[in-house]
Amino acid sequence: MGMIKAKGLSKSYDKKPAVSDLSFEVETGKVTGFLGPNGAGKSTTMRLMLGLDTGGGQTTYDGKSLREYTQPSKIVGILLEAKAFHPTRTARNHLRVLAAEGDIPYKRVDEVLDIVGLNDVAKSKPGKFSLGMSQRLGIAAALLGDPKYLILDEPANGLDPEGIAWLRQFLRDYAKEGRGVLVSSHLLSEMSQMADNVVVIGKGKLIADTSINKLIAGSSSAVFVRTSNMPSFEKALEFAGLKYKKEGAGLSIDTAKTDDVGKLAHNAKVTVLELSAQTASLEQVFLELTEGSEEYQGKPEAQK
């Protein structure tokens, strides 16, 4: 089974590290999400993987560097920037130029335009395309070589809900065909539905490299409970040494399991009215993981 292996990637700008000794893998058959706060080094990492930026480390595609392939376009398709096209060159000609560069037959151009739904505007100049249409053109460009791997930087940006749903399904199907997809996005709800694995980075360093399920399961979880006699139950929790906080009419108990909370209520002789496990969302996990590694932070209104 092939894969993309990034090993020891590093890059500095003016002695300030943008990416530091970053290693991870992108497996075939899976969609790998690439997450990190703004300025975490996601785009730089992708550029390093493609040999566009000079820096430390190496990236191999099925054991070989991209330079060792005679037709790199058939190994990896890229979308790094939606608006990367000449504004007055028609969409079809833009793709034909890229097809020529990759030694790909021109008939493939119409195929990919059909896949992304841009057939009707094939002869239009993309300078006036919306962001969503530009993204679709970028995705078409990435698909031109029918590559084994896709590296996509924020491909869902600007897409409408229908477009996002299409992209999600398309990438999942693409991976199911035994290919690998590395996709960055800040739409965490989207990522949780799309990706099998996630690589999380912060300040250019690896924070997590695991499956989404493991990531969420391994995060701090809580149990919500509402009983007939809250004061008595609070005393029981304190006696058991469990931390809790009030949440509406009930309590949220950190790092607890529903079974244990149920037993505790039984022992305290209070009736349980509501009991549920609170699983963290990918967004909560992401915020937990990247806390303190944001390059740019806004202030809450109250602190201004």
Add this chain to the structure above:
Amino acid sequence: MTPTIKAEFKKLLTVRSTYLTSLAALLFVAGLVAFYGHGYKTAPSDLNSLFLGGSITPFSSITAIAGAVIALLLLAHEYRYNTIVYTLTAANRRSKVLAAKIITVFVFVFVLSVVVVSASLAMSMAGVAAAGHTLPHQDINYITYLAKAVFLCEGYALFALLLAALVRNLVGALVILLVVPNTIEGLLSLVLKKHSVYMPFTALQQVVQPPVIAGSVPAHPETAATGVLTAPKGAIVFLCYLIAGWIITWYLFLRRDAN
């Protein structure tokens, strides 16, 4: 390498700036400069045997600017619109990209300069005829004339391409292209005086100095007076600059980040 060259031609021929600039050069040089200025409006007393030979400087210089702009845009547009990331990812060697661009520019500018300069010569003759004058026998070797004109155009175009690769900014490269040959070298010539002919574009201009009849007033005395290098020497001096510039540019193109 062939796919990369094919792609470069596709890039060149699928943007309107290529056609607009070429057409503008053809209309301006062949129409205005050649037919009207160096044909129809020429006084009968200026119609000597070197009349056509003397047209090489204006015809080729203006064509060279057009070719240089097209060459510059071929690469500068890639940086401006970030298509360079596709170009560099599709090619497994960056050198292939640069070599393909040089070949593409060379071929295109060759065709452009031959077409525009040949058309200009024909339009110049047509202008003289339209004014009702008779052109005397011309002492001109058309092959040498065209070769010199093509050399000037290629020189400018390859310099423009070098600038685009080095500066990686459309406006910056364009300003340097238009300012260095005339303004900067013009100012430096005040300091360098007779050695100014060793500056790159002054040397290149020596290649297209109009011929002069021995003992007569040159057709364009203002330019002929500064020419102390022969055409081959001028060409060699310019080539030395161009090759040195390309060695540095090539090295940086391989070493720097994509954009």
